[in-house]
Amino acid sequence: MKQQTTSDEFAEVIAASWARCQAFGLTHASRPEYTHLDRPHRVLLREQHQVLLETTECEVLPYYENILANSRSLIMLSDARGCILNHWGDRRFIEPGREGLFQDGTSWQEQVNGTNAIGTAIACGQAIQVQRNEHFLTANRFMVGCAAPILDVEQNLVGVLNVSSDAYLPQAHTLGMVKLMSISVENRLMARTYGADCYLLTLNTNPDNLDSQWSGMVAIDPGGEVVAANRRAGQLLGTGLLHNPITELLDTGLDTLLGQAEGGHGKTAAFQLITRTRRRLFGCLKKPAQMAHTPVAKTDTAPSVRVDQPLSFADIEFGDLQVRRCISQASRVANKDIPILIHGETGVGKEVFVKALHQASERSAHPVVAVNCAAIPSELVESELFGYEKGAFTGASIQGASGLIRKAHQGMLFLDEIGEMPAHAQARLLRVLQEREVTPLGSTQAYPVDIRLVSATNQPLRDKVENGEFRRDLYYRISGLNIELPPLRERSDRRALVRKVHSLYREPGQPAELQEAILDIFEQHPWPGNIRQLINVMQVALAIADRDVVETWHLPDDFMRDLTALNHDKARHDSAPQPAFSPRSFGTSPNPLETLLEVYNQHQGNISRTARHFGFSRNTVYKRLRELGVR
Numbered sequence: 180m181k182q183q184t185t186s187d188e189f190a191e192v193i194a195a196s197w198a199r200c201q202a203f204g205l206t207h208a209s210r211p212e213y214t215h216l217d218r219p220h221r222v223l224l225r226e227q228h229q230v231l232l233e234t235t236e237c238e239v240l241p242y243y244e245n246i247l248a249n250s251r252s253l254i255m256l257s258d259a260r261g262c263i264l265n266h267w268g269d270r271r272f273i274e275p276g277r278e279g280l281f282q283d284g285t286s287w288q289e290q291v292n293g294t295n296a297i298g299t300a301i302a303c304g305q306a307i308q309v310q311r312n313e314h315f316l317t318a319n320r321f322m323v324g325c326a327a328p329i330l331d332v333e334q335n336l337v338g339v340l341n342v343s344s345d346a347y348l349p350q351a352h353t354l355g356m357v358k359l360m361s362i363s364v365e366n367r368l369m370a371r372t373y374g375a376d377c378y379l380l381t382l383n384t385n386p387d388n389l390d391s392q393w394s395g396m397v398a399i400d401p402g403g404e405v406v407a408a409n410r411r412a413g414q415l416l417g418t419g420l421l422h423n424p425i426t427e428l429l430d431t432g433l434d435t436l437l438g439q440a441e442g443g444h445g446k447t448a449a450f451q452l453i454t455r456t457r458r459r460l461f462g463c464l465k466k467p468a469q470m471a472h473t474p475v476a477k478t479d480t481a482p483s484v485r486v487d488q489p490l491s492f493a494d495i496e497f498g499d500l501q502v503r504r505c506i507s508q509a510s511r512v513a514n515k516d517i518p519i520l521i522h523g524e525t526g527v528g529k530e531v532f533v534k535a536l537h538q539a540s541e542r543s544a545h546p547v548v549a550v551n552c553a554a555i556p557s558e559l560v561e562s563e564l565f566g567y568e569k570g571a572f573t574g575a576s577i578q579g580a581s582g583l584i585r586k587a588h589q590g591m592l593f594l595d596e597i598g599e600m601p602a603h604a605q606a607r608l609l610r611v612l613q614e615r616e617v618t619p620l621g622s623t624q625a626y627p628v629d630i631r632l633v634s635a636t637n638q639p640l641r642d643k644v645e646n647g648e649f650r651r652d653l654y655y656r657i658s659g660l661n662i663e664l665p666p667l668r669e670r671s672d673r674r675a676l677v678r679k680v681h682s683l684y685r686e687p688g689q690p691a692e693l694q695e696a697i698l699d700i701f702e703q704h705p706w707p708g709n710i711r712q713l714i715n716v717m718q719v720a721l722a723i724a725d726r727d728v729v730e731t732w733h734l735p736d737d738f739m740r741d742l743t744a745l746n747h748d749k750a751r752h753d754s755a756p757q758p759a760f761s762p763r764s765f766g767t768s769p770n771p772l773e774t775l776l777e778v779y780n781q782h783q784g785n786i787s788r789t790a791r792h793f794g795f796s797r798n799t800v801y802k803r804l805r806e807l808g809v810r
């Protein structure tokens with residue numbers, strides 16, 4: 180199957196580095212210069228970087244040591260200029276005579292050492308993998324290096340973490356580990372710097388991976404200003420966080436937000452947050468260490484937004500036959516060992532459907548763990564899903580990560596956007612599904628898992644299989660039952676759904692009813708963003724209407740423009756000559772049975788009218804409906 184290798188990925192960066200090396204006057208035959216520092220200078224260097232060294236050594240390495248322990252590899256930490264501060268691990272892969280390269284105080288800058296992971300990561304400002312033959316100096320071609328920059332909250336380079344090895348480890352995996360380690364160091368440094376005086380808000384897209392190193396982290400001072408944020412927080416909340424009030428980024432009052440903080444070292448409770456861009460996130464908040472033991476004065480313990488009560492099937496189905504069919508089929512297999520694959524455009528409610536399914540299943544007392552495969556960087560998917568084993572480095576207090584699959588033990592695992600799962604993780608997932616056990620990275624122990632698997636995709640997964648982008652064997656493993664959730668524009672129960680969303684989102688005191696004219700508009704709209712878009716539009720309309728009844732002019736302009744464009748298209752289409760066989764005939768439709776269902780829905784389940792529509796006998800319609808499972 181086609182897969183981009185890490186080499187392809189970095190070809191341009193390596194070529195640019197080689198060009199720099201030539202400009203520095205290096206040749207492939209040049210001997211690397213070891214610019215050793217004498218002992219007093221090495222001591223000074225370590226003192227200058229004491230916090231970075233301590234954080235890496237005590238708080239980060241223990242998590243990863245086991246993963247690297249089975250290979251001949253060396254972890255190195257350098258300062259921002261590429262000067263080695265310390266190294267840990269197995270030196271056996273080093274060629275005789277090259278030990279000096281790995282000594283503390285040696286510089287790995289490209290100028291002296293040619294293309295190499297640390298020097299090139301510094302020069303190009305990104306994580307990089309350098310294969311044996313990609314090293315500019317022939318003398319360095321005995322090793323493979325993976326390095327990732329460590330940045331402070333102002334995005335200044337403070338150091339580089341590197342794993343050099345004999346290439347025994349799977350390389351995409353090593354790069355992922357190094358990136359994860361550098362993120363861990365960044366997070367620990369940030370917590371160390373700001374944790375005493377500031378609230379630390381951890382954010383992620385689902386509550387189950389808030390403990391991931393890959394979560395967003397924001398330091399908020401007691402006045403509500405964001406004083407520091409990691410890179411991931413920028414992706415989740417948008418850039419330009421620093422020095423802004425947190426309330427400008429989240430749809431939550433400051434008192435409400437800070438009221439949810441928990442002190443001490445225990446696990447803090449997760450709560451839901453809505454960003455100003457209407458994105459749903461989950462967070463947990465830790466009090467400033469200095470305040471952690473003061474009595475809790477929670478004046479307002481209300482959740483920051485409407486509690487995200489999982490919706491039940493009764494809340495999501497209002498008479499549309501296709502939705503009803505999805506529910507009936509899924510419910511029948513939910514308690515059996517049959518994996519479900521849900522197809523549907525973005526925002527149709529796939530996740531909501533899965534949570535309702537979980538609630539209705541025998542596993543409702545156990546967790547449903549949702550993983551968005553597209554939202555996790557590809558090299559980290561494996562560690563997030565399968566976990567990693569704790570290191571034996573500094574003792575018992577250090578925990579590994581159990582991984583999301585084990586968190587779903589006895590419950591349900593929901594793999595959203597499964598089509599985005601990288602090839603190496605697909606192979607491991609297949610093994611887990613076949614063997615029903617998970618082996619965390621760096622571990623030899625397998626843990627049995629009992630999960631019901633539900634996956635979802637908003638792109639045709641079969642096409643990905645045909646293109647070689649998704650494993651065929653995995654596809655058949657995960658698609659025991661295929662379910663197609665219809666887009667909003669095709670649902671016959673749109674009006675009822677709109678009313679439901681209105682009732683969920685209107686504030687007390689706002690009119691309880693929607694005018695028919697507004698319902699008509701909502702019914703005709705193409706809804707490219709489906710229910711997610713409906714919620715956004717409804718919230719805007721309610722906010723603008725305030726205490727009044729929602730009117731047309733309360734609806735967002737871009738929403739109305741889409742509607743106008745649709746009407747123009749329709750008018751053009753209606754005035755064009757009709758083909759001899761109109762698409763109404765389900766014999767010529769690309770998906771005849773679906774068309775039948777749509778028309779049947781439009782006629783509120785009236786067989787005679789549906790039959791008349793197509794020019795068929797009622798018996799034929801009955802027969803076809805039976806094929807669709809409609810009674």
Ligand SMILES: Nc1ncnc2c1ncn2[C@@H]1O[C@H](COP(=O)(O)OP(=O)(O)OP(=O)(O)O)[C@@H](O)[C@H]1O
Pocket residue numbers: 459490494495496523524525526527528529530531532595637679680683710711714
């Ligand atoms: N029946 C419903 N009633 C009310 N809100 C709903 C319903 N279905 C979905 N939603 C809301 O619509 C939004 C999108 O739903 P969801 O995340 O389940 O869609 P999705 O198909 O999984 O989207 P994506 O493919 O982008 O991940 C969410 O805010 C969800 O709470």
